[in-house]
Amino acid sequence: MKIHSNLAVSDSGFIFNPSNGDSFSTNAVGADIIRLLKSGKSLADIKKDISVKYEVEPTVFEKDYEDFISQLQDHFLVNND
Amino acid sequence: MTNSAKRKITVAVTGLNAVDSPGPGVAVIRGIRDCEDFDVRIIGLSYESLEPGIYMEGIADKVYQIPYPAAGTETLLSRIEYIHAIEKIDVIIPNFDAELHNFIKISPLLKEFGIATFLPTNEQFESRDKVNLFKFGEKHGFLIPKDKTIYDLSELPAVAKDFGYPLVVKGKYYEATVAYTLEQAQKAFHKLNAKWGLPIIVQEFISGTEVNIAALGDGEGNTISAIPMRKLFITDKGKAWAGITLEEQSLIDLAEKFISATKWKGGFEIEIMRTQDGKPYIMEVNPRFPAWIYLTVGAGQNQPASLVKLALGEKVEPYTSYAVGKLFIRYAWDLITDVSEFQKISAFGEL
Numbered sequence: 001m002k003i004h005s006n007l008a009v010s011d012s013g014f015i016f017n018p019s020n021g022d023s024f025s026t027n028a029v030g031a032d033i034i035r036l037l038k039s040g041k042s043l044a045d046i047k048k049d050i051s052v053k054y055e056v057e058p059t060v061f062e063k064d065y066e067d068f069i070s071q072l073q074d075h076f077l078v079n080n081d
Numbered sequence: 082m083t084n085s086a087k088r089k090i091t092v093a094v095t096g097l098n099a100v101d102s103p104g105p106g107v108a109v110i111r112g113i114r115d116c117e118d119f120d121v122r123i124i125g126l127s128y129e130s131l132e133p134g135i136y137m138e139g140i141a142d143k144v145y146q147i148p149y150p151a152a153g154t155e156t157l158l159s160r161i162e163y164i165h166a167i168e169k170i171d172v173i174i175p176n177f178d179a180e181l182h183n184f185i186k187i188s189p190l191l192k193e194f195g196i197a198t199f200l201p202t203n204e205q206f207e208s209r210d211k212v213n214l215f216k217f218g219e220k221h222g223f224l225i226p227k228d229k230t231i232y233d234l235s236e237l238p239a240v241a242k243d244f245g246y247p248l249v250v251k252g253k254y255y256e257a258t259v260a261y262t263l264e265q266a267q268k269a270f271h272k273l274n275a276k277w278g279l280p281i282i283v284q285e286f287i288s289g290t291e292v293n294i295a296a297l298g299d300g301e302g303n304t305i306s307a308i309p310m311r312k313l314f315i316t317d318k319g320k321a322w323a324g325i326t327l328e329e330q331s332l333i334d335l336a337e338k339f340i341s342a343t344k345w346k347g348g349f350e351i352e353i354m355r356t357q358d359g360k361p362y363i364m365e366v367n368p369r370f371p372a373w374i375y376l377t378v379g380a381g382q383n384q385p386a387s388l389v390k391l392a393l394g395e396k397v398e399p400y401t402s403y404a405v406g407k408l409f410i411r412y413a414w415d416l417i418t419d420v421s422e423f424q425k426i427s428a429f430g431e432l
Contacts, residue, residue, distance in 0.1 A: 018327055018328035018329075018405045018406060019327060020290060020327065
């Protein structure tokens with residue numbers, strides 16, 4: 001799974017896909033996850049970073065992470081290769 | 082170099098109907114006026130007395146009415162000769178599909194007057210015509226929806242059976258309707274026939290995301306500019322009311338392939354339907370700038386000004402970059418003018 005490298009994410013969580021003009025809004029956690037994905041971090045690293053920053057239980061994070069990734073897939077923001 | 086070194090030119094532009102289904106003229110003029118290389122006088126060429134561009138501040142310096150395309154090339158030439166005697170036009174930019182054939186035909190005579198154009202050849206113009214587009218795609222390796230040109234309503238059921246529903250019923254020059262039943266297709270046939278005449282084009286329906294490209298070819302196979310845009314807000318007439326520039330190399334490649342294959346001379350717009358699996362189907366090629374052409378100026382590639390330079394015989398280097406994520410949002414604006422202005426253009430054909 002790889003996020004599109006040209007995806008633009010603003011500080012306020014506005015996501016713009018320049019390939020097709022789609023735009024979305026996400027919260028601060030979602031924006032951080034996208035930034036971490038774009039920087040090439042592994043799931044383990046992302047889990048660690050987010051869990052520390054937002055004081056979230058790893059099991060809760062994993063569930064929400066899967067849901068978030070599934071939404072990114074639905075909107076063609078990630079490749080499944 | 083100082084400002085006094087700016088080249089003084091006079092450019093005549095049609096398509097001043099900045100209405101809900103707008104002509105490109107006002108956007109083309111804005112682009113030319115934005116170019117700092119020219120000291121430009123703009124002559125608006127209108128068909129009707131209520132085209133908003135006639136009255137808008139800072140658009141045309143002078144407006145003349147010209148005869149409808151149906152009046153023929155001799156009448157058009159005679160009118161332009163009259164205008165040219167007064168205005169000394171350097172370049173004419175026609176912006177309507179329906180008038181292009183006449184302008185292409187008289188372009189050698191305009192050249193004799195000293196008026197430059199930068200138009201596709203008649204062969205290029207015809208090759209991308211809706212009637213010929215499928216064959217064009219087959220020849221050059223473009224994906225084009227299947228279509229059938231029909232001249233009689235009785236031909237419709239067989240075509241519909243072949244394509245299945247929904248299908249698209251299109252007028253020769255403008256407008257298209259998606260029909261889900263034979264009755265809807267028949268109704269669309271009558272409506273488009275009454276408005277634009279025959280033939281009617283029936284086209285296979287392609288589902289996907291519509292993306293458009295505004296581009297400029299130099300007539301030798303080189304792409305001067307190509308900017309892809311996705312419509313963000315579409316009117317009930319299918320026109321873009323808002324749009325955004327995209328970053329998608331495959332779309333630029335497609336425009337370059339089109340220009341290389343046709344040696345296209347001038348501005349044009351490719352309307353593409355991109356299917357969910359990413360296949361780009363060319364729905365239409367409009368042989369002139371689109372009404373949203375000012376977005377190319379906003380994105381850093383001034384296509385109208387580049388066309389003027391090409392028409393004047395100047396060397397124009399291809400653009401290499403543009404701003405992605407630039408939006409245009411069209412708006413409606415009530416312009417107040419006096420009946421005396423309306424009277425001048427209506428009675429004398431000049432304002």
